[in-house]
Amino acid sequence: MSVMQAKLVLLGDMGAGKSSLVLRFVKGQFFDYQESTIGAAFLTQCVAVNDATVKFEIWDTAGQERYHSLAPMYYRGAAAAIIVYDISSQSSFARAKSWVKELQRQGNASLVMALAGNKADLSAEKREVEASEAEAYAEENGLFFMETSAKTAANVNDLFYEIARKLPRTAAPSTPAPGVVLDSRRGAQTKSACC
Amino acid sequence: MDQDYDAIILGTGLKECLLAGLLSVEGMKILHMDRNSYYGGESASLNLRQLWEKFRPGEPEPTHYGRWQDWAFDMVPKFMMGNGLLVRTLVHTSVHNYLQFKAVDGSYVVKGGKTYKVPATDMDALKSSLMGMFEKRRARSFFMYVQDYDETKPDTTKGHNLNVMTSRELFAKFGLQDGTVEFIGHALALNVDDAYLDRPALKMVKAVKLYEESLARFNTGSPYIYPLYGLGELPQGFARLSAVYGGTYMLAKPDVEVTYDPETKRATGVTSEGESARAKFVVGDPSYFPGKTRRIGRVVRAICILSHPIPNCGDAHSVQIILPQAQTGRQSDMYVFGCSWAHNVCAKGKYLAFVSTTVETANPHLEIEPGLALLGASPFVLFFINVTDVMTPIADGKEDGCFISAGYDATTHFESTVLDVLDMYTRITGKTLDLSEKDPAAAAAER
Numbered sequence: 001m002s003v004m005q006a007k008l009v010l011l012g013d014m015g016a017g018k019s020s021l022v023l024r025f026v027k028g029q030f031f032d033y034q035e036s037t038i039g040a041a042f043l044t045q046c047v048a049v050n051d052a053t054v055k056f057e058i059w060d061t062a063g064q065e066r067y068h069s070l071a072p073m074y075y076r077g078a079a080a081a082i083i084v085y086d087i088s089s090q091s092s093f094a095r096a097k098s099w100v101k102e103l104q105r106q107g108n109a110s111l112v113m114a115l116a117g118n119k120a121d122l123s124a125e126k127r128e129v130e131a132s133e134a135e136a137y138a139e140e141n142g143l144f145f146m147e148t149s150a151k152t153a154a155n156v157n158d159l160f161y162e163i164a165r166k167l168p169r170t171a172a173p174s175t176p177a178p179g180v181v182l183d184s185r186r187g188a189q190t191k192s193a194c195c
Numbered sequence: 196m197d198q199d200y201d202a203i204i205l206g207t208g209l210k211e212c213l214l215a216g217l218l219s220v221e222g223m224k225i226l227h228m229d230r231n232s233y234y235g236g237e238s239a240s241l242n243l244r245q246l247w248e249k250f251r252p253g254e255p256e257p258t259h260y261g262r263w264q265d266w267a268f269d270m271v272p273k274f275m276m277g278n279g280l281l282v283r284t285l286v287h288t289s290v291h292n293y294l295q296f297k298a299v300d301g302s303y304v305v306k307g308g309k310t311y312k313v314p315a316t317d318m319d320a321l322k323s324s325l326m327g328m329f330e331k332r333r334a335r336s337f338f339m340y341v342q343d344y345d346e347t348k349p350d351t352t353k354g355h356n357l358n359v360m361t362s363r364e365l366f367a368k369f370g371l372q373d374g375t376v377e378f379i380g381h382a383l384a385l386n387v388d389d390a391y392l393d394r395p396a397l398k399m400v401k402a403v404k405l406y407e408e409s410l411a412r413f414n415t416g417s418p419y420i421y422p423l424y425g426l427g428e429l430p431q432g433f434a435r436l437s438a439v440y441g442g443t444y445m446l447a448k449p450d451v452e453v454t455y456d457p458e459t460k461r462a463t464g465v466t467s468e469g470e471s472a473r474a475k476f477v478v479g480d481p482s483y484f485p486g487k488t489r490r491i492g493r494v495v496r497a498i499c500i501l502s503h504p505i506p507n508c509g510d511a512h513s514v515q516i517i518l519p520q521a522q523t524g525r526q527s528d529m530y531v532f533g534c535s536w537a538h539n540v541c542a543k544g545k546y547l548a549f550v551s552t553t554v555e556t557a558n559p560h561l562e563i564e565p566g567l568a569l570l571g572a573s574p575f576v577l578f579f580i581n582v583t584d585v586m587t588p589i590a591d592g593k594e595d596g597c598f599i600s601a602g603y604d605a606t607t608h609f610e611s612t613v614l615d616v617l618d619m620y621t622r623i624t625g626k627t628l629d630l631s632e633k634d635p636a637a638a639a640a641e642r
Contacts, residue, residue: 042292062438069444071234071431073293076424107264180298180413180420182282182291 002052006167007077009059011099012084013092014066017118020150021084022058025160030151047164054164056080075103080112080163087117087147090128100141112166113143116159120147196445196470200226202623203465203472205451205479208236209426209609210600212433213616214478216288217628219440226472227437228465232447233427234434236480237583238603240267240427240540246498250579260500261542267425268498268540270581271603272532272549273612274299274419274515277409280613282420283630285432293432295423297538298415300511304382305518306374310507310569313382313517315410315418317342330372337369337379341403357397365396379403381519381528385607387553388520388527405610419608421513423539453477453484453597462596476596476623481586484599488586494551494605495559498579499570501546505533506571512537512546515607516569523565527553530607531566553605554582591622598623 010018023029026045042059059078064070075081081103085096096115103113115138117129131147138145144162148155201223204215212234215227233239241249243263247256256263275281275296285291302313306325314323317338321331345351355365366376380386384402391399409418422428438444451467464473481488508514516531523529529552536543550566560580588599601615620628 062435063441064435064438064444066443067445068232069234069446071434073424073428073431073435076428077295105264107262179295179423180277180415182296182420183286 003046003055004052004167004169005055005057006079006164007059008056008080008082008163009074009078010061010082010084011065011070011096011103012082013086013089013095014063016084016086016089016092016096017150018082018084019060021082021116021118021148021156021159022060024150024153024156026058028153030153045160047160049161049164052169054167056160056164075106075108078108078111079167080114082114082116082159082163083143084116084118085129085134086119087129087131088119088122088126093117093129093134097137100143104141110168112163113141114159114163115143115145117145117147118150120154121149121152196226196467196472198226198472200224200464200472200474202226203228203474203477205229205453205465205477205483206236206600207231207234207430207434207446208238208480208600208603209430209433210238210612210616210619211236211478211480212430212437213284213613214600214619214623215442216290216433216436216440217616217620218623219437219442220288221624222440225437225442226445226465226474227434227442228445228448228451228467230447230449230451234431234446235270235427236430237482238269238271238426238430240269240425242266242268246579250581260545265542266540267427268547269426269532269549270496271426272496272551273426273603273606273608274417274421274532276405276608276610277412277418277420278405279409279608279610280617280630281429281609284613284616287630288433288436290432290436293435294428296420297423297513298413299417299419299421299513299515299534300415301508301514302382302417302419303508303514303516304378305516305522305569306378307522310516312416313378315383315407325378326372326375330375333370334375334379337366337371340369341400342407344400344404346397355396357400358395360396361393362396362399363392365400377519377521382517385517386528387605416511417515419515421534421538425538425540451483453479455595460595476592476598478598478600478619478623480600481588481602484588484597487590487595487597488588488599490584491587491602492585492604493554493559494583494585494603495554495563496549496551496581496583497560497563497567498581499548499550499567500541500578501533501548501570502544503571504535504546505531505548505569507569508533516566517607518565518569525552525562526555527605529563529566530605531569532607551605592619593622 026043046055083096083099085092146155146159204211204227207229219225243266244256246268303310304313311325314320317335320334343351383406384399406418448467454463456463462477504510512535514533518529532549535546548570550563559582585602587601592598
């Protein structure tokens with residue numbers, strides 16, 4: 001089976017649950033009080049779909065979105081993006097929309113974009129964003145949408161599986177032309193680390 | 196913002212971001228700010244829109260060059276030595292994982308109005324048309340001496356004490372002609388002028404060794420590598436390292452200013468937009484510390500867009516051409532850098548070229564003409580000439596708590612850039628950074 005590497009970036013408001021989603025997906029863990037950064041460069045996790053294995057290289061913002069200081073480097077070569085908002089915060093949904101705009105401005109036509117309404121486990125009275133509203137917005141903008149809960153794990157694996165399924169199979173998105181590997185010894189190790 | 200930090204860093208140039216990364220990994224609490232809305236400060240790579248904002252304020256960027264996002268113009272064009280300090284720093288910190296690199300296709304030198312490929316090894320020297328038959332043999336024995344040379348093994352030094360013997364004396368021992376000395380000193384050891392000739396030869400020999408090791412490391416046409424999307428990716432990569440270790444980033448703070456204790460005159464922190472932050476010390480580029488730096492020179496850089504590769508370099512997509520000072524009747528060397536869409540720095544089918552040198556007269560735009568002449572006939576559009584002052588701090592920062600980086604010199608690579616950062620790191624922490632060994636924090640983050 002072929003293994004395809006894909007850079008995936010997370011975007012969204014502080015506290016929407018970006019890191020929690022990643023931790024749930026990669027390590028199966030959840031903490032009520034997640035530190036603002038996950039303290040790692042990026043995490044990797046594989047997803048098997050029918051015809052291939054997708055190895056996600058998952059980038060967290062490391063808090064750089066906070067004061068509008070996310071570097072362009074962050075989006076470079078990304079094959080997929082998850083834009084996360086908190087269903088109990090209308091303002092985080094508004095921020096999510098501006099992230100979608102920012103991504104569209106980058107003009108990467110093959111980017112797979114997912115909108116995740118996180119904290120779906122919260123009680124109905126806390127909800128500020130209706131699923132139907134987000135669904136309509138996602139449809140309009142060519143995103144696919146899911147409500148997730150990093151806490152209960154609801155829909156988390158499905159979200160990543162769906163992205164893996166939607167990734168274009170032909171073009172390897174992240175690595176153009178022959179490059180040089182600065183630390184070739186380590187490069188070889190990372191390749192065999194998973195999958 | 197209204198908090199106490201270990202260090203506040205001003206300006207997101209490569210040097211500042213590198214320090215931010217290193218200090219954050221040490222466990223320091225860092226606030227990093229920039230007056231601009233983009234990363235990179237002096238050493239940024241600007242896209243077409245940002246380039247226009249800088250050089251033609253008020254004018255919209257042209258649309259016939261394709262998407263403005265697809266361009267990356269280095270404000271301080273340099274290449275990375277394959278085995279140099281910057282590559283070692285990238286691997287040491289694991290920041291190389293964030294970036295992609297490609298080799299630079301070729302390295303050339305101008306002699307007598309012609310462009311030659313730079314011979315760097317004993318085998319190359321034998322093939323090169325730069326030298327006559329007998330000179331080739333002498334050059335070959337010099338290269339073999341350099342390749343074998345090892346400070347710690349007395350039998351490889353052939354009795355020459357290179358801490359005392361000057362480069363001029365060493366070249367004389369091998370009977371090398373002036374033309375050969377010129378390309379060894381300028382195209383291989385990459386000295387910007389001839390001052391090295393009368394200094395101990397050790398530094399020159401090590402520089403030639405670095406060139407050879409770099410050439411061998413990736414086994415391509417030059418000792419250089421260059422990141423995809425331009426050099427501006429480097430500060431962004433180190434800033435991400437700092438952020439991953441808890442560093443706070445604030446861009447677009449045009450009014451940020453250092454605050455000082457009125458009595459001790461020591462830096463206490465910064466203010467911006469009515470807020471203030473305190474820190475044990477402040478780090479930054481010279482532009483944030485008026486009155487605390489002095490000018491040591493000026494560098495002129497021309498930024499050009501070409502529709503063809505630079506001529507006489509085998510249609511290479513990325514090249515460096517060195518014009519040694521004697522070839523242009525100047526005191527310092529001139530450098531031409533070329534790259535293309537192969538490194539994702541411009542629209543498809545286009546090439547970027549930069550000509551840079553140390554300013555020697557009152558008319559820097561005339562000084563770069565010999566370099567521009569190498570770029571070939573039109574169609575080529577000369578866009579901008581950027582003249583910048585190279586500033587250096589007056590004090591070492593221990594007294595006033597202001598650790599200031601020096602400006603970017605005209606050298607073609609990053610060796611002096613990283614040496615300045617390592618020196619600042621030592622002044623700040625009292626420790627020397629060992630690049631030969633991976634630090635435990637970076638190793639831990641990888642797991």
